[in-house]
Amino acid sequence: MSNVLLRAQDVHKTYLLGKVPLRVLRGVNVDVRAGELLAVTGASGCGKSTLLHILGALDLPDKGSVRYDGQDVFRMSAARRDGVRNREVGFVFQFYHLLPELNVLENVLMPQMVGMGVFAWSGRRRDARARAEDILTRVGLSERIFHRPNELSGGERQRVAIARAMMNEPRFLLADEPTGNLDAKMGQGILECLRSLNENGQTIVLVTHDPNIAAAADRRIQLVDGRIEA
Amino acid sequence: MYKLFLTLRYLRRKWIAVFAMLSVWLCVAMVLIVFSVMDGFLENIKQHSRGLLSDIIVDVGTLQGFPYYDDFTKYMHEQLPDVVESVSPVIYNYAILRVKTGRAENITKPVRVVGIDLAGYASVNTFHDSLYYDKYYPGTTTFAPAPMPIAGLKLPPGTPEMPATTNAFADSAEYALPDPYPQAFARFKADHPDDPIVKNPKRPSVHSPDGVGYFENNFGQPGYEGKPLPGLIVGMDVIYSRKEDGEYERAMVRGEEIVLTMLPMTRKGTLAEDPVPLAMRLADESRTRVYQIDEICVYADFKLIQHMLSMDALQRVDGTMTKPRATQLLVRIRDGLDARVAKARIEKLWEEFCMGVFYDIPPQKYRALTDAERAQLRRGAREGWLTTVDPEDAILMSAVGVETWEDRQRGFIDAVEKEKVLVTILFLIISVVAVVLIGVIFHMIVMQKTRDIGIIKSLGATRWGVASIFLSYGAAVGIVGGILGVVCGSIFVYYINDIQDLLAHLNPNLRVWSPEVYTFDRIPNEVKPMAALVVFVAAVGTSMLGAAWPAIKAARVWPVQALRYE
Numbered sequence: 001m002s003n004v005l006l007r008a009q010d011v012h013k014t015y016l017l018g019k020v021p022l023r024v025l026r027g028v029n030v031d032v033r034a035g036e037l038l039a040v041t042g043a044s045g046c047g048k049s050t051l052l053h054i055l056g057a058l059d060l061p062d063k064g065s066v067r068y069d070g071q072d073v074f075r076m077s078a079a080r081r082d083g084v085r086n087r088e089v090g091f092v093f094q095f096y097h098l099l100p101e102l103n104v105l106e107n108v109l110m111p112q113m114v115g116m117g118v119f120a121w122s123g124r125r126r127d128a129r130a131r132a133e134d135i136l137t138r139v140g141l142s143e144r145i146f147h148r149p150n151e152l153s154g155g156e157r158q159r160v161a162i163a164r165a166m167m168n169e170p171r172f173l174l175a176d177e178p179t180g181n182l183d184a185k186m187g188q189g190i191l192e193c194l195r196s197l198n199e200n201g202q203t204i205v206l207v208t209h210d211p212n213i214a215a216a217a218d219r220r221i222q223l224v225d226g227r228i229e230a
Numbered sequence: 231m232y233k234l235f236l237t238l239r240y241l242r243r244k245w246i247a248v249f250a251m252l253s254v255w256l257c258v259a260m261v262l263i264v265f266s267v268m269d270g271f272l273e274n275i276k277q278h279s280r281g282l283l284s285d286i287i288v289d290v291g292t293l294q295g296f297p298y299y300d301d302f303t304k305y306m307h308e309q310l311p312d313v314v315e316s317v318s319p320v321i322y323n324y325a326i327l328r329v330k331t332g333r334a335e336n337i338t339k340p341v342r343v344v345g346i347d348l349a350g351y352a353s354v355n356t357f358h359d360s361l362y363y364d365k366y367y368p369g370t371t372t373f374a375p376a377p378m379p380i381a382g383l384k385l386p387p388g389t390p391e392m393p394a395t396t397n398a399f400a401d402s403a404e405y406a407l408p409d410p411y412p413q414a415f416a417r418f419k420a421d422h423p424d425d426p427i428v429k430n431p432k433r434p435s436v437h438s439p440d441g442v443g444y445f446e447n448n449f450g451q452p453g454y455e456g457k458p459l460p461g462l463i464v465g466m467d468v469i470y471s472r473k474e475d476g477e478y479e480r481a482m483v484r485g486e487e488i489v490l491t492m493l494p495m496t497r498k499g500t501l502a503e504d505p506v507p508l509a510m511r512l513a514d515e516s517r518t519r520v521y522q523i524d525e526i527c528v529y530a531d532f533k534l535i536q537h538m539l540s541m542d543a544l545q546r547v548d549g550t551m552t553k554p555r556a557t558q559l560l561v562r563i564r565d566g567l568d569a570r571v572a573k574a575r576i577e578k579l580w581e582e583f584c585m586g587v588f589y590d591i592p593p594q595k596y597r598a599l600t601d602a603e604r605a606q607l608r609r610g611a612r613e614g615w616l617t618t619v620d621p622e623d624a625i626l627m628s629a630v631g632v633e634t635w636e637d638r639q640r641g642f643i644d645a646v647e648k649e650k651v652l653v654t655i656l657f658l659i660i661s662v663v664a665v666v667l668i669g670v671i672f673h674m675i676v677m678q679k680t681r682d683i684g685i686i687k688s689l690g691a692t693r694w695g696v697a698s699i700f701l702s703y704g705a706a707v708g709i710v711g712g713i714l715g716v717v718c719g720s721i722f723v724y725y726i727n728d729i730q731d732l733l734a735h736l737n738p739n740l741r742v743w744s745p746e747v748y749t750f751d752r753i754p755n756e757v758k759p760m761a762a763l764v765v766f767v768a769a770v771g772t773s774m775l776g777a778a779w780p781a782i783k784a785a786r787v788w789p790v791q792a793l794r795y796e
Contacts, residue, residue, distance in 0.1 A: 058688055059790040079692050086690020097685045097793060101239050111689045113232040121231035164689075 005172055005203055006032040006055060011064035013050050024050045025061070026226035032172060032205055037198040039217030040207045046223045048207040049176050055205060056089045056174045057081055068171075086115045090165030094177035096157040098149040104160050105145040108132040111167045135163045139193055155186030162193055172203040179213055191216055232686065233695055237702040240675070247703070250671045250773070251711040257664040258715025258769045259722065264657045265761055266723045268650035270754020275646055278520050279639040284318075284354040284560035285569050286576055287633050293323055294497050295541050295555030296626045298587055303559060305583050306576065313572050315564050316353040319556035321345035321535050323492060327468065327528060330487035330509070334469050341468060341528045343492060345535030348373060354562040357529075361463065362515040363484055371514040373531035375458035378485030378511060460534055461513025462488055467525035470515075486512050490528070494540040497555070497622045502540045519752075532556075553623060569634040577632040584611060584627050588619050661772070668707065668776030676700060676780040683784050684792025697785035704777025708770035716766050720757045727752050 013025040024047040032038055032055075042048050053059040055066060057073045065072045068088060073081050090111075091097075098107045112128045113121060121128075136142055139159040149157055158178060165173050175194065179187030191213055198204050198218075206217060214220050222229045241247060290296040303317045327341045348371070352358040364371040470478040488510050494502035510530065518524055536542045541555040563572040581604075582593045588611050596604070612628040636643065676683070683696055722729070730753060733740035743753045784792075 053790045056688070058793070059788055079694075082687070082690050082692045082695075084690075085688070091688050093793070097681070097688070099682055099685060106235075110232060110686070113235055114686065114689045114691050114695070116231050118231050118234060 003034045004031045005034050005069065006030075006205075007067045007070075008051070008055055009065050009067075011051065011054055011061045011066065013047070013054065013059070013061050024226055025054070027064070028223070028226070028228055030055070030221065030228070032203060034171075034203055035198075035201050036218045037194070037204045037206065037216070039214040039220045040205065040223060041209060041211070041214045041220055042223035044209060047226050048209070048223055051223065052174050052176050052205065052207045056091055057085050058091070083115075086111060087168055088171045090168065090170035090173040092158070092161045092165050092173065092175040092178045094180045096149070096154075096161045096181075098157060098160055098164075100149055103146050103148050104136065104141060104152070105129070105132055107149070107160055108136060108163045108167055111164060115168065132163070132167060135166055136160075139163050153186070154182050155189055158182060158186075158190050159193060162190070162197075166197065166202075172205060173197065175204060175206045177207055177209070179208070179210065187213070232691065233698050233702060236686070236699050237706060240679075240699070240703055241706055244675060246671055246675060247707055250668045250707045250776075251714075253664040253667045254708055254711025254769050254773055255714040255718070257661040258712050258765055259719035261654070261657050261661060262716060262719035262757065262762060262765050263723055263726075265650075265654050265765065266719070266757045267726070267754055268646075268653055269758065269761065270756050272643070272646050272650055273756075274519075274754055275639065275643060276636075278518060279643070280355075280635045282355055282357060282360075282518055282520065282523060283635045283638060285563040285635060286561040286573055287635065287638055288559035288561065288576065288580065288630060289633065290557060290626060290630045292499070292626070292629060293557065294495055294499055294626060295321060295557045296630050297553030297555050297620075297623045298583075298627065299556040299559055300554065301587075302580065302583050306561070306579060309579055310575055313563055313567060313575055315562040316350070317562075318347055318350035318354045318560045319532060320351070320558040320560055321532060321539065321541060321555075322557045323495070323535070323539055325490045325492040325528075326505075327464075328489045328491070329469060329482065330489055334481035337469060339468055340526075341465075341490075342526045343490065343535060344527055344529045345532040345539075346529055347532045350532075351560070354560040357516070357518070360516045360518040362466070362517060364514055371461070371463070373461040373513060373534070375460050376485070376511065377456045377458050378483075378487075456485075456487070459487065459509050459511045460531060462490065462510040463514045463516050463529040464488070464512060465524040465527040466515050466517040467521060468528060482512050484512055484514070488512060490530070492535075492538050494538065496540070497552075497626060506538055508534075508538055552620075555626070569636065573632055573634045573637075580630065580632060581608075584624075584630075587627070588624055590618050665772045665776045668704065668773055669779065672700060672704060672777040672780045675703070676784045680784070680787075680792050683787070684789050684794075687787075687789035687792060693785040697781040700777050700781035700784060701774055704774045704781070705770055707777075708773025711773065712766040712769035715769060716762045719765075720762065723755050723757050726755050 008028060008030040011025050011028040011030075012023070015022045015024055028047075028051055030040075030051070040048050040051060050059065054061050057066065060074060066074060068084060073084060076084065099110065102110065109128055109132050112124075112132075116124065133142065133145065136145055139162055141156060141159055141163065144152060144156060149160070152160065158181075162173075162175075162178075165175075173194075178194065179190050182190060187210075194204055194206065195216060206213070208214050288299075288302075299319050303319070306314045306317060321344070323343050323345075325341055325343045326338055328338045329335055346357075348358075358364070361371050464482075466478060469482060470480055472478055489507050490510055491505050491507045493505055496502045516524065516527070516529065533542070536554060536556070543551045543554045545551055561572075561576065563569065582596050585591045585596045585604075585607055586593065589607060591607075599607075608628070611624045613625075686696060686699075727743075730741060730743055733742075
């Protein structure tokens with residue numbers, strides 16, 4: 001049990017569709033262990049993304065807890081939770097979610113900028129830039145660092161998103177359908193990229209509805225009707 | 231770091247912010263222009279009111295004037311040496327002015343005659359600065375009887391040359407010259423082509439003390455024409471009219487004859503005798519820049535006017551003499567002294583003085599009386615049942631009041647102050663439109679940026695961090711718009727008269743500032759740094775206010791809500 005980084009217990013979430021409540025999660029329990037590549041699978045609309053958002057403290061559950069190293073993130077102050085999210089969680093979204101006004105390098109540097117004040121940043125800017133360039137080289141984008149997101153292909157954008165997620169060396173990386181918006185070849189490239197990170201010790205939680213992608217994971221859990229199917 | 235970075239980036243990339251900046255810019259310029267002009271207008275009124283009156287005015291408020299003014303002047307100097315700097319008596323009355331010679335011949339005007347002691351008047355207010363000829367020929371303006379000067383005045387070095395607007399001299403004085411002079415002047419012109427006299431051959435006065443200037447005709451002597459007549463200073467707008475370019479259409483030359491017809495008045499206010507015409511010469515022109523004064527006032531020697539209006543000491547049937555009268559005493563107080571304090575002390579002194587005159591009560595004894603006893607004595611004076619002084623004198627003296635220059639102009643100053651506040655509020659209300667516009671623009675920007683907000687929050691940005699991006703954005707819009715507004719508004723105010731002149735040149739109907747309506751002939755064109763600072767700070771504040779609600783709204787959403795925003 002000591003290697004559990006993240007533990008979600010009895011997580012419930014209900015959305016209102018107009019006046020009709022939609023129970024998306026109905027008491028989900030998940031443990032994420034250090035260094036594993038965990039795939040969360042399930043049909044569309046079964047609550048996979050919602051679970052991932054709650055695991056990353058991007059959304060608030062109606063009930064239940066999410067603990068990082070035993071600390072409930074939803075009992076922390078908002079500012080502390082934001083800090084934890086900045087330092088310990090990296091997100092990769094299906095639709096990349098890059099900032100369109102920023103170039104590739106600036107997008108990748110953004111997590112570091114968020115975590116630092118003006119003075120701290122001026123002291124560490126060079127190191128941060130070197131690290132960002134290193135990560136971008138690793139994901140094969142060293143030639144595109146000054147390009148804006150709209151000048152990149154879908155696969156390249158997703159690799160920028162992965163590079164951004166890795167910038168602060170998070171304890172776990174949460175990827176929501178990272179290949180869902182890409183063709184098979186590009187998807188395979190992204191998957192290899194994630195596998196490579198995982199092999200280097202990065203803990204990854206991957207949401208996908210694609211069985212082939214899920215097959216590459218160390219462990220799989222399946223959500224059915226808001227519950228984890230044994 | 232990301233706050234500053236994203237604020238600057240959004241400023242560079244979001245052109246919609248330019249519209250917000252533009253509205254701040256225009257509103258700041260608009261409010262600053264309105265405030266500066268109104269404030270300058272008010273300041274001008276205050277400055278001129280004080281300058282043309284004096285600090286304290288002792289006034290009877292009726293044309294007959296009041297007696298014992300000279301005794302009271304001495305008494306003030308004796309009793310209040312720490313208050314009174316200088317005192318000058320003034321007589322106000324009305325007369326008909328007729329121009330007897332020159333291009334304005336036979337023009338008649340109703341005028342307000344102000345009898346002043348020129349030196350004394352200059353010691354209590356700034357009237358002397360308004361004199362036209364005296365500015366160019368210092369020390370030459372006097373009320374002393376003199377003939378008309380006709381030969382050239384040689385100017386001492388350094389004397390400023392009269393502006394081209396006085397060219398009327400060259401036209402109108404030519405006929406007034408004696409025959410030998412034109413030939414002599416032609417010779418002089420040939421010999422001394424660069425002499426100031428050649429450029430300005432009509433010299434305005436003979437009243438020049440040694441060292442200031444002298445006349446030089448072909449005989450080496452001053453040239454005069456006509457009999458000596460007392461001088462009269464005429465308000466610039468009494469006879470002259472202004473042209474479209476703002477300059478005066480001059481029609482008289484210094485020394486030309488004017489007839490002033492006055493109505494002498496008894497102490498009871500009845501006409502003492504038939505109207506008295508008095509031939510005078512134009513000694514100078516006064517331009518106080520307060521149109522209401524310059525269009526009606528003429529100034530003559532105090533003693534002369536006093537005599538002409540039968541306000542000087544006259545012998546009664548019983549052989550006793552009446553007391554000479556004046557309409558006002560203008561008092562200049564010591565520097566740094568509060569006018570209200572001075573007024574209270576002079577008021578008290580006047581009461582003691584009157585009681586001394588009426589009842590022969592020494593000041594110490596009067597001070598010891600109860601309020602009721604004092605009130606009874608005052609009533610006795612007002613109703614004229616006194617024995618130690620002429621009852622008519624007592625009635626006039628009882629009507630005398632003491633005012634500060636601000637009290638005197640209070641109604642007008644208050645009205646302008648209220649007008650200033652009203653107009654500024656009106657323009658501030660218009661500026662609310664700018665705040666709403668900024669709010670709408672920022673709301674649009676935040677709506678457009680909702681997904682970005684979700685991304686930034688998913689990277690760990692705090693609520694305050696997200697809000698501060700948009701607040702900084704609003705502040706930047708306010709700062710840039712505010713600086714541009716202050717700069718443009720200041721430039722506009724500085725050149726406001728030139729702009730008006732240009733518009734009037736294009737079309738005379740575009741002259742918006744009428745001196746007849748607005749008192750001053752030029753639009754005030756000074757921006758106070760403090761006013762500019764206040765408007766600037768308000769602009770930044772309102773811009774941030776406009777951005778605040780969208781910014782707070784953006785900060786409060788959960789990241790996932792913002793990421794899902796379509």
